[in-house]
Amino acid sequence: MRARRLQSLAALALAGWLVLPLLPLAIWSVAHGWRFPDLLPQAWTTKAWSYALSDTAGVLNSFGLTTLIATATTLLAALVGVPAGRAIGLHSFPGKRLVLILLLAPAILPGLATVFGLHGLFLRLGLTGTLAGVILAHLVPVLPYMTLVMAAVFSRFDPAIEHQARSLGATPVQTFRFVTLPAILPGLLTASLFAFLVSWSQYLLTLAIGGGRVQTLPLLLYSFVAAGRNDVTAAIALLYLLPGLVILAITARQITGRSAALTEGLRP
Amino acid sequence: MTDRTRLALMLAPALLVLGGLFLTGLGLTLLRSFRYFPALGLTKPDLAAYAAILTAPGFLRSLGLSLWIATASTLIAAALALAAALLLRQAFPGRAVISFLIHLNLTIPHIVGAIGILYLFSQSGAFARLAHAAGLIIGPQDFPALTHDPFAIGIILLYVWKELPFITLVLLANLQSLGEDHEATARTLGATRWQAFRHVLLPLLMPGLLSASALVFAFAFGAYEVPLVLGAHAPKALPVLAWQAYTNPDLATRPEAMAMAIVIAGIGLALLALYARAFRIDHAR
Numbered sequence: 001m002r003a004r005r006l007q008s009l010a011a012l013a014l015a016g017w018l019v020l021p022l023l024p025l026a027i028w029s030v031a032h033g034w035r036f037p038d039l040l041p042q043a044w045t046t047k048a049w050s051y052a053l054s055d056t057a058g059v060l061n062s063f064g065l066t067t068l069i070a071t072a073t074t075l076l077a078a079l080v081g082v083p084a085g086r087a088i089g090l091h092s093f094p095g096k097r098l099v100l101i102l103l104l105a106p107a108i109l110p111g112l113a114t115v116f117g118l119h120g121l122f123l124r125l126g127l128t129g130t131l132a133g134v135i136l137a138h139l140v141p142v143l144p145y146m147t148l149v150m151a152a153v154f155s156r157f158d159p160a161i162e163h164q165a166r167s168l169g170a171t172p173v174q175t176f177r178f179v180t181l182p183a184i185l186p187g188l189l190t191a192s193l194f195a196f197l198v199s200w201s202q203y204l205l206t207l208a209i210g211g212g213r214v215q216t217l218p219l220l221l222y223s224f225v226a227a228g229r230n231d232v233t234a235a236i237a238l239l240y241l242l243p244g245l246v247i248l249a250i251t252a253r254q255i256t257g258r259s260a261a262l263t264e265g266l267r268p
Numbered sequence: 269m270t271d272r273t274r275l276a277l278m279l280a281p282a283l284l285v286l287g288g289l290f291l292t293g294l295g296l297t298l299l300r301s302f303r304y305f306p307a308l309g310l311t312k313p314d315l316a317a318y319a320a321i322l323t324a325p326g327f328l329r330s331l332g333l334s335l336w337i338a339t340a341s342t343l344i345a346a347a348l349a350l351a352a353a354l355l356l357r358q359a360f361p362g363r364a365v366i367s368f369l370i371h372l373n374l375t376i377p378h379i380v381g382a383i384g385i386l387y388l389f390s391q392s393g394a395f396a397r398l399a400h401a402a403g404l405i406i407g408p409q410d411f412p413a414l415t416h417d418p419f420a421i422g423i424i425l426l427y428v429w430k431e432l433p434f435i436t437l438v439l440l441a442n443l444q445s446l447g448e449d450h451e452a453t454a455r456t457l458g459a460t461r462w463q464a465f466r467h468v469l470l471p472l473l474m475p476g477l478l479s480a481s482a483l484v485f486a487f488a489f490g491a492y493e494v495p496l497v498l499g500a501h502a503p504k505a506l507p508v509l510a511w512q513a514y515t516n517p518d519l520a521t522r523p524e525a526m527a528m529a530i531v532i533a534g535i536g537l538a539l540l541a542l543y544a545r546a547f548r549i550d551h552a553r
Contacts, residue, residue, distance in 0.1 A: 010355055011362055018369040021384025021429060024394050028387060036392040036408055037400035084282035087275050099279065101544060106290045108483060108540045110490020112507045113533035116514055116526055117296030118289060140289050147282055201377040203493040204511075218379050218493070225383060225497060234387075237380045244375025248368075 028234035048231035052239065058220060059236055066216040067243075069131065069206075070199040073138040074192050077146040082188065085150025090159060103144040114140065115208045122209055129213040137209040138199045146195045153187030193247045200243055294533060301526035308519075317523035326509060327528065334506040337420045338489035341427035346481045348428065349435035350473070354465075356436065357443055370433040378430060382497040385426045389414040415498050420505070422498040423488075431484045435477070442476040482543040490532050506532060 028034065029048050031041035052059045088099065106114070118137060119128065127133030161183070165175045203218045210216070217240050224233040299305075302313035321327040356363060356370075373381075388394045396411035405411050415422035450472065454464040488494075495505035504512070506528060514525035 007355065007358070007360055008362075010351070011360060011366060014352055014355070015362070015366050015369060017429065018366070018373055018433070021381055021388055021426075023384075024387035025380070025384050037397050039397050039401055080281040080285055083278035087278040091271075091275055093272075093275055099283065101540070102283065102286055102290075104543065105537075105540055106286065108486050108543055109294075109536035110486060110507065110532055112490050112492060112510060113529050113536055114290055114293030114297060116293075116510075116522075116529050117298075117300070118293035120296050120300065121289075121292055136289065139285055140293070143282060143285055197375055201379075203377075203379060204507075218377060221379060221383075222493070222496065225386075230387065233383060237383055240380055241376060244372070244377075248371055248375060 025234040025237050028230045029238055031231055034230075048235040052232055052235040057232070058215070059217070059239065062215055062217045062220045063239065065131075065214070066200060066218075069135055069138060069214075069216065070196045070243075072135045073142050073199040074146075074195045076135070077139060077142045077195055078188065078192055081143055081146035082150050082184075084147045085152075086154045088147065089151035089154025090157070103147055105144075106140050107144045107148075111141065111202075111204045115204055118205075119208050128209055129211040131214060133209045134206055134214045134216075137205045138202055140205070141202065142195050142198050145198050146191055149191040149194070150184070150188065153184050153191070157183055190251050193251060197244060197247060297526050297529050297533070300523055301530045303523045305523075317527040321524050321527050321531075326503070327506075329503040330506045330509040331531065333420060333503045334489050337423050337427070337495075337505060338485045340424050341431065341488040342481050342485045344424070345428045345431040345484060346435055346477060349432050349439060349480075350477065352432065352436045353439035353443060353473075356440060370436060373430065373433040374437065376430070378426070378491060379493045379497060381430050382423075382426050382494050385422055385429065386415050386498055389422055389425065390416075416500045418500050418503065420495070420499065423495055423505070426494055426498060427484070427488045431488070435480045435484065438476050438480040439473055442473055446472055479543050482539045486536050486539045489535060 027041065030044050030046060032043040032045035032047065034041035051057055087093070088096065088103075115137075118140070122128045122133050122137070125133075127136065157180075162175050162179055165179045166172070170178070201218070202216075203222075206214060206216050207219060210219075212219075217236070221233065221236045221240060224236060299313075301317055302315065303310050303317055304313040352370075356366060386393070390396070391408040391411045391413060393415075395414075396405065396408055399405045399411055414425070446469075450468050451464045454468045455461070459467070490507055492507040492511060495508050499505050499508060503509075510525050510528035510532070513521045513528065516522075516525075
């Protein structure tokens with residue numbers, strides 16, 4: 001009985017700790033004049049939200065821009081990462097260990113280790129301050145993630161069914177379209193959604209390569225933090241969480257795809 | 269087309285992208301940390317940038333601070349995650365809620381969590397207000413500095429909040445693939461619950477725990493936006509110091525920024541080696 005109670009207590013503490021930092025954000029976003037030492041705001045208002053959602057704040061533009069960058073990065077990563085994931089998941093070949101290390105390195109090494117060199121390279125290529133430059137830079141953390149998750153998806157795929165389709169007269173394109181793709185689609189979808197989130201969360205790479213001209217949501221968010229606008233900051237911070245919530249809802253039922261996305265390529 | 273060429277074609281685009289961006293970025297950083305920059309007339313590599321950062325007090329203090337942040341965050345998050353994983357392995361009312369919160373936390377960008385921690389623990393934050401309401405403090409300045417503080421407590425709190433769920437999920441995935449058989453076997457052979465945990469379960473979980481911890485350590489050591497929001501003015505976390513040196517209008521400090529980036533890369537590479545070993549990469553798949 002005592003163990004039971006201890007268990008409930010620990011569960012409660014864990015749940016409380018996980019929610020805690022989100023509470024002041026929720027309150028600040030609807031607070032009107034919440035000064036020290038008031039425990040709660042004196043009045044409630046939706047002013048911060050209407051400002052954040054107005055054209056002048058630039059939040060909606062940033063939201064769209066961040067979505068565009070994350071979508072383009074994810075599509076490019078899928079295009080390049082699916083074949084590579086297949087090669088790694090289904091085959092063994094000389095140098096595979098080296099390939100795996102090259103994939104793990106950008107995932108483990110902090111972005112700061114490469115960002116100055118990347119900035120120098122992009123400066124010479126004329127890619128700094130451009131959307132294309134930021135998308136390419138985001139591939140550095142996103143592509144390894146996509147490839148490693150797809151390798152895990154392919155390691156559970158049986159290529160024998162492709163041979164059967166071919167021997168029954170299907171063309172390579174038909175085989176991919178009607179046999180391979182349906183089999184890997186749940187995993188690919190989940191990998192793409194979480195890859196989107198990896199790009200969505202980037203801060204330093206965008207700051208360095210975008211050079212202030214590519215104003216994604218986290219950069220805009222920080223400018224409001226620095227300006228001390230707690231109410232608007234909180235509203236933007238909550239908006240910034242939206243895609244994560246949507247992705248959780250979409251993947252909630254895809255246990256297999258999600259577990260691959262989370263355990264094979266999971267990043268802190 | 270032979271199988272070999274097909275494999276090479278499947279891998280080539282990914283390797284080209286990563287080689288072209290990641291390896292080139294790292295290589296250029298390394299060259300410029302040796303002050304090799306022909307466009308600026310620097311053609312004789314030397315170690316002056318490393319000598320400069322090693323003799324300046326700011327760098328060593330920042331390095332020490334970042335190592336402290338990463339070590340404390342990783343140890344606390346790993347210990348709590350182990351407990352959380354053992355808790356969530358059992359069935360109890362409300363487990364689904366906690367599982368949802370853990371997954372939710374994983375999707376939250378670090379900067380959002382950092383702002384939440386700031387509004388909770390700053391000297392005019394939620395806990396300071398509670399302390400005032402309880403009559404413990406009179407003004408904000410009486411509340412202990414837990415954010416922008418020299419011990420980086422706010423930063424560590426953020427990482428514990430953000431990485432505990434990450435390590436927990438890795439451990440839960442490991443537990444799921446292990447099943448409960450090994451522990452039960454140990455128990456029927458007379459092991460106590462503690463012995464079964466200490467000598468059977470823990471060693472089985474160790475590779476997962478170590479590899480997840482290596483990732484957390486690397487992230488907490490090298491992340492920029494978290495100390496940007498929660499860090500003290502001095503000493504600065506190493507990534508913030510390096511960025512400041514890089515963006516200094518005086519271009520002479522750029523090689524020093526590059527040298528700091530190489531120090532960060534070196535620690536990252538050491539962690540990669542640890543991760544690869546724990547992951548047993550040569551047997552992987």
